[in-house]
Amino acid sequence: MIHLKVSNLHKQFGGLHVLKGVSFEVNGPELIGLIGPNGAGKTTMTNILDGAIKPSSGTVYLNDERIDQLPPFEVARAGLGRTFQVTRSFRRMTVLENLYVPALAMGHAHGKARLREKAMEVLEFLTIDHLRNEFAQALSGGQQKLLELGRLLMLNPDVIILDEPFAGVHPKLMEVIYAYIRRVNDEGKAIILISHQMDSIFSLSERLLVLNFGDLIADGPPEDVKNDPAVIEAYLGAEEEETA
Amino acid sequence: MTKQIPNIAGVIVLLFLAAFPLVYGAADYDYIMHIMITAFFYAILAASWSMLSGYAGQFSFGHMGFMAIGAYTTGLLCHYIYLSPEPTGLCTETPFFGQWLVVVNPIGVTSTTLTQDCLRQAMDAWGGRVEVTRMPVPLGILMGTIMGAIAGFLVGMLVLRLRAAYLALFTLGFSEILKATISAEIDITRGQAGLELPPLYPDGVTLFGTYFEPTDKLPPYYTMLALLLACLGILAWLAHSRFGLFVRALREDQDAAAALGVNTTRYKVLVFTITCAMAAAAGAVQGHYVQIITPNLLFLLQMSLVVAMAVIGGIENFVAAAIGAIILQVLLELLRNSFVIGGIEVDMTIWRLVFFGLLLMITLRFFRNGLIAPLIAYFGRVGVAEETVAKRASTLTGPGGGPHRTEAPD
Numbered sequence: 001m002i003h004l005k006v007s008n009l010h011k012q013f014g015g016l017h018v019l020k021g022v023s024f025e026v027n028g029p030e031l032i033g034l035i036g037p038n039g040a041g042k043t044t045m046t047n048i049l050d051g052a053i054k055p056s057s058g059t060v061y062l063n064d065e066r067i068d069q070l071p072p073f074e075v076a077r078a079g080l081g082r083t084f085q086v087t088r089s090f091r092r093m094t095v096l097e098n099l100y101v102p103a104l105a106m107g108h109a110h111g112k113a114r115l116r117e118k119a120m121e122v123l124e125f126l127t128i129d130h131l132r133n134e135f136a137q138a139l140s141g142g143q144q145k146l147l148e149l150g151r152l153l154m155l156n157p158d159v160i161i162l163d164e165p166f167a168g169v170h171p172k173l174m175e176v177i178y179a180y181i182r183r184v185n186d187e188g189k190a191i192i193l194i195s196h197q198m199d200s201i202f203s204l205s206e207r208l209l210v211l212n213f214g215d216l217i218a219d220g221p222p223e224d225v226k227n228d229p230a231v232i233e234a235y236l237g238a239e240e241e242e243t244a
Numbered sequence: 245m246t247k248q249i250p251n252i253a254g255v256i257v258l259l260f261l262a263a264f265p266l267v268y269g270a271a272d273y274d275y276i277m278h279i280m281i282t283a284f285f286y287a288i289l290a291a292s293w294s295m296l297s298g299y300a301g302q303f304s305f306g307h308m309g310f311m312a313i314g315a316y317t318t319g320l321l322c323h324y325i326y327l328s329p330e331p332t333g334l335c336t337e338t339p340f341f342g343q344w345l346v347v348v349n350p351i352g353v354t355s356t357t358l359t360q361d362c363l364r365q366a367m368d369a370w371g372g373r374v375e376v377t378r379m380p381v382p383l384g385i386l387m388g389t390i391m392g393a394i395a396g397f398l399v400g401m402l403v404l405r406l407r408a409a410y411l412a413l414f415t416l417g418f419s420e421i422l423k424a425t426i427s428a429e430i431d432i433t434r435g436q437a438g439l440e441l442p443p444l445y446p447d448g449v450t451l452f453g454t455y456f457e458p459t460d461k462l463p464p465y466y467t468m469l470a471l472l473l474a475c476l477g478i479l480a481w482l483a484h485s486r487f488g489l490f491v492r493a494l495r496e497d498q499d500a501a502a503a504l505g506v507n508t509t510r511y512k513v514l515v516f517t518i519t520c521a522m523a524a525a526a527g528a529v530q531g532h533y534v535q536i537i538t539p540n541l542l543f544l545l546q547m548s549l550v551v552a553m554a555v556i557g558g559i560e561n562f563v564a565a566a567i568g569a570i571i572l573q574v575l576l577e578l579l580r581n582s583f584v585i586g587g588i589e590v591d592m593t594i595w596r597l598v599f600f601g602l603l604l605m606i607t608l609r610f611f612r613n614g615l616i617a618p619l620i621a622y623f624g625r626v627g628v629a630e631e632t633v634a635k636r637a638s639t640l641t642g643p644g645g646g647p648h649r650t651e652a653p654d
Contacts, residue, residue: 076502133628
């Protein structure tokens with residue numbers, strides 16, 4: 001049973017208090033949306049969860065193992081994987097090599113043939129199997145997003161954080177990403193989805209977390225959060241004003 | 245078949261290099277052999293530097309420093325450590341498996357101190373009755389290699405958080421400090437006067453039924469060639485294993501690699517340790533071949549030469565870097581001959597460096613991955629584009645697909 005427990009997380013950069021005592025739990029294969037305006041602390045929290053930066057105080061436990069002081073590779077091995085807001089594929093490595101990295105790092109590979117078979121399976125699902133021998137730098141932005149998602153399938157973590165997976169992606173590829181999210185969730189993994197695309201967030205998420213300038217101002221079902229006055233004031237309302 | 249062209253060419257070149265000293269018989273034999281041995285030496289440095297900088301993205305300017313550590317380790321050990329059946333009573337010494345391990349006192353380079361060597365004084369007193377044994381050369385080379393690996397490990401640990409220009413400056417600083425230390429510690433290292441080393445084969449060696457003197461070129465030729473092939477073999481094995489995959493991921497994006505479970509610290513330190521050990525081994529063998537080492541080994545110009553060789557060959561392919569080093573070293577030597585155009589003499593001892601610099605600039609501007617690496621890559625990726633298109637077409641029209649290209653690493 002997946003259990004991610006974030007307790008009283010604080011992060012300060014000099015005088016800037018980016019996270020102010022954020023606490024939440026993920027129990028089982030939940031599909032959680034994380035939203036908030038720019039500067040709310042979403043990426044900082046993601047970086048703390050994956051070990052890239054250490055919190056000023058507070059703890060993070062994944063399946064009863066404390067992970068907030070672990071380096072990123074140990075967090076990945078503990079069962080938490082992520083994508084990045086700006087795609088970070090290994091550009092001068094082939095698509096297949098990109099997929100081999102997490103599988104081999106995790107020791108998931110059981111022979112060359114099995115590894116290749118698994119990688120091809122992932123690429124076929126993501127509809128980029130024809131690009132398997134191309135260098136990642138030859139892929140379009142959307143295809144590179146898919147490649148990042150493919151690497152997570154090879155990593156096979158319990159909790160997946162997807163940071164802006166829909167940004168700049170063609171609608172056709174978005175369907176693939178939707179299918180990916182549902183498949184991974186059906187396979188029993190918890191997903192934390194960060195996005196500014198409200199349609200996607202509301203249609204996919206079972207639960208929403210809202211961050212605003214370091215405070216977790218809402219945590220609940222999307223319909224409740226949507227009507228929460230604090231959220232409307234801090235984020236949703238502001239967005240409507242912006243679009244208007 | 246086309247994909248095999250680089251392999252076939254490699255075997256032909258290898259056979260040529262193996263047969264060359266046996267079939268070449270011109271009057272300048274020793275000179276040509278010397279050029280080739282030096283070329284192999286630079287090829288080891290360029291190939292190992294290519295693994296460190298081209299594969300792993302750790303742009304180090306300290307590679308010649310590690311080479312010098314190997315050379316000076318074996319040089320100092322062979323210079324100062326002896327085994328004696330009797331105690332000298334003058335030197336620092338300790339019992340060692342039934343003999344005495346003697347550490348000779350450093351005496352510097354001034355003429356007034358040359359006779360103050362404690363071992364020499366003891367041997368004079370013995371009157372030829374006692375025979376002392378110098379540190380065996382292979383052991384010195386092994387110790388030099390180990391010291392290079394240890395230094396590489398330590399520097400690798402120190403530069404974990406440094407990237408790009410900061411890493412280059414740190415390693416350059418390391419190399420300069422080493423040079424200054426060797427130059428300053430005249431009593432021990434003999435500074436700019438140079439530390440003499442015994443020849444690679446102090447008692448000569450018999451090869452193919454023929455005895456070769458310690459000064460003959462053929463044994464060091466094969467020794468350096470064997471070391472080059474061993475290094476290339478190790479690098480090839482590493483490049484095709486998960487090590488190669490991980491260090492390339494490290495080069496591409498260290499944070500992303502770590503987020504995917506790669507222990508980036510371990511691989512960064514490992515790649516420093518291995519490549520620095522190779523540089524040190526090359527330095528140790530070269531030191532015994534030329535029989536004298538000076539701090540000039542650490543001149544920035546020397547490091548720049550290695551970088552230029554790797555860049556012109558192809559920084560992201562260690563075989564290309566090695567080939568680039570051999571070709572450039574041979575050309576730099578053979579182009580020393582001046583010539584006359586329209587009554588004007590072109591002094592090639594100077595102009596060859598200008599041509600070399602020009603070639604480097606052209607390569608950097610127009611051939612970012614060198615002149616040889618793209619050729620190897622071309623043959624290795626023949627058919628990939630067609631396969632991508634065919635696979636895409638079959639996806640649209642039905643099942644099937646082209647042959648797979650990327651081998652999964654071990």
